[in-house]
Amino acid sequence: RQHSFTNAPTLNPDANLKVELCDRKLWQEFSNVGTEMIVTKAGRRMFPGYRVNMSGMEPDANYCVMMDIVNVDEHRYKFQQGEWMVAGKGELHSPQRMFLHPDSPSPGRKWMNDIVSFYKIKLSNSVNGRSTDKIVLNSMHRYQPRIHIVRTDDVNTLHLQPMSTFAFPQTVFITVTAYQNGQVTKLKINNNPFAKGFRDNGGRSNKTNRS
Amino acid sequence: RQHSFTNAPTLNPDANLKVELCDRKLWQEFSNVGTEMIVTKAGRRMFPGYRVNMSGMEPDANYCVMMDIVNVDEHRYKFQQGEWMVAGKGELHSPQRMFLHPDSPSPGRKWMNDIVSFYKIKLSNSVNGRSTDKIVLNSMHRYQPRIHIVRTDDVNTLHLQPMSTFAFPQTVFITVTAYQNGQVTKLKINNNPFAKGFRDNGGRSNKTNRS
DNA sequence: GACCTTCTCACCTACGTGTTAAGC
């Protein structure tokens, strides 16, 4: 919340380009209590899934779309007395993986017509094991996913091209290996279809913070 | 078996290129009794899955890999008295779908390193309904899947490039809406993991009442 | 009637969830 990421593009070579976050309301609910994302060795999907709408592209021009996840700050965090607080210096970030959307390159028409989704990406805390959909992060650190758009049909020279970058403050999260805040757990269970088995069992697993 | 498809490339602009069928033994077992593949409106996967190994590519050159399925002859077939026999003239084939492998284009190194699989492709008997992984065929016709390799990184001009084509006689099949030959059904049940529920080992008796 | 197609079903595979207990 205190960070300067905005919806507006940075280093944007194309002023008409526009990217909108899907499921804003849901993201905001999580953000309000402090979003947590689980990281595992094998890799865990993000929930909510990272999905966006795009507009302002030239329908017939080709674009590549990428995602990465960067540190928001240099701290390590801990959850104590119901709050996240700084717990020392963060670990050095390994060179960040740039995740190319598998539909790249595609014409602007295609990107604008569909929802652009990265829901298959998995967050991992282990460098070992090769998975194409894996992004390695450090647990107990704060991160920000970003979208990058490059107008080109050449995947090989992406890094040489001008790039439009978008980030949404609602999508900042802290990585954990187990949920720290019971409110986050509740939101996940109530909204993720795969967690339906934990819904409403007579208020059984009420792991709210001890008072 | 009376057809002239061979493992050798036709129209091959690159003599070093080599493609080998995976699961040859399994394909041969089916071929020996007369392979049948189910077609449905929604689309049905092939079993065995169509998978190949590639070699002889230049590691750093880019290639596109495609698959299509063509008529073996001009006949319509029927299964009578335990045998497949010609049952009149075949229907005209609609212009065949060329299925581009989703990893295209990729460098030769990548294609040679992995098994190249088309197991997600679905065979359908209905033109209606849009599915990206669907190939439309006529039931009760005899077909041959083929692999095509083009050395290019430009997906848009594939049809203008010289192409290497491979076909394996073991993979010829007849399309059906329900299995005709009981030996085929047996092979499918015993080898396809998704049909494990119909295997009669393990004490659970199915329709055959032997007590 | 004979033949082919379609639909629903039980039974699988495959894998995405948070929970829990154990590990460090």
Added chain:
DNA sequence: TCGCTTAACACGTAGGTGAGAAGG
């Protein structure tokens, strides 16, 4: 002890099987 991580688990979603009945 405490904080964090891991692995096994029950319970979901999602979808690939042939059987069998019904339809054309």
